[in-house]
Amino acid sequence: MFFSFKSFHVSMHWQTSRFQIDLSRPRVMGIVNATPDSFSDGGRHATTADAMRHCESLLAQGADILDIGGESTRPGSPAVSLDEELSRVLPLVRSAVGLGVPLSIDTYKPEVMRAVLDLGADIINDIWALRQPGAIAVVAGHPACGVCLMHMHRDPQTMQAAPMEGDVVSQVLSFLEQCALDLHALGVEKSRIVLDCGIGFGKTVEQNFALLACQPLLSRAGYPWLAGWSRKSSLGAVTQWPVSERMVPSVAAALLAVERGARIVRVHDVRETVAALQVWQASQIPPPSL
Template sequence: MTTLNQPATWRCGRFLFDFSKRQRPLVMGILNATPDSFSDGGKFRTPKDAIAQAELMISAGVDIIDIGGESTRPGAEPISLQEELDRVLPVIEALRDCGVTLSIDTYKAETMRQALIAGVDCVNDIWALRQAGAVEAVLENADCGIVLMHMQRDPQTMQLSPEYQDVIFEVLQFLKVRSELLIQKGVDQNRIAIDPGFGFGKNLEQNISLLANFQDFTSLGLPVLAGISRKSMLGKITGKETNERVSSSIAAAIMAADRGAKIVRVHDVPETVDALKLWDAIHSHINT
């Protein structure tokens, strides 16, 4: 079995995750306060509905709640800063003291700033802080967690014939360069996690390669996030519609965990938590 280069800790604002004391990946629950996200758009658009969904995830054992106000599905149109803030800030403020880590899923620097002030612990950015002012926004906060994701092109064009000479090498090099840039600017390494970006500028074959070789991304010594839940790659393999991909999403999360994922970003929190409890029990028995 491949020996994985494991990170020691991950700092997320008020929370510190010690990976030397746990094998089970952190479960990041997706909370889309949007009308048009690919899987659950519109279901949690009002603060009341979003908060109720968050409470369900907390009771199921979620570790992180990832709050997003703008869809980044293929072909999604961008929204204004104010519209995004109007969607996410009431949810953040209501959940600020809920007892679990809060993350903001955004690429806008001002949304990052205001979300951090409102109480989030982590910035999860599909652009890997490449938008104007984003690096400066996280530098202003000494403790927030940071998730850097790889994406080829942008949400409007990323799925138009994505091309790579070597998808693993190119994605890994991108994440290495982006994380090293932050470290050079004074960000502690233990605040940074990386995400190879399943479905963000990758076709089915490239996505399968990312999962099959997921352990390669652990070579940077940073926590690696797997975000595969309900994505089109699963539909293409199983023939199932978006909301029928719970089983394949859980299977993908387990495969990623076997290959060193430290965070799995999912829609179906109770089912994933249960599956990972079993995975953890077996791995703990093997290692005793």
């Protein structure tokens, strides 16, 4: 079952610190890894100058949102100290807030959240869904920042050693809805919240594709959804292609996610994803009467 043209245009937006992002069309979030050990492009943008050039390149390719991360969360990756993450992220955020686009920060540490929001960042993108001590208070205490709550089974060091069991779709949906309700209880408006089912975070290949197949069901929860399939290992399992060659399957997965209801796609390959979505959008016209 595919997401219909009519239902995709249900009015929806994402309220963030500086921007109200219109989600009546799909939005592309470009990935900026300020890390030496990301699974995809670690070390390529490790200096602030290199990372800023990458930000500007992604915007020129059509990115709507930039997502900056200072800690790799690939399976088995070691945790980064607070001081190290701050040293990677803060100089870049200071520069990137001047680009005039929504700025998302991929972090689970409340100290980093507070620091980047003080600098003017717009969105907190948290793989732990604000479950780390103090994290939910930072977001709830901010007057307008957006937040993306992601589902993760276990933690990055152990999540693939013992993936989820049972009905993954209902478990993911139930967990994220409860996280959103916890935010509502603290006064955070629904319009500030986006959900992410966490492709590859403690799930088998089959479970990841089940979540993609059931994206229309997830979307009925009434929140915008973000899909993060870019270069993931599940795409490699299907194609047998290495990380460096997964652009085409990544674009295909992003397009399928949008077709089935995702409002935002988080990607490395912005230019190609934007082009695919432009073709998809051009086809979204009501069918002729027969």
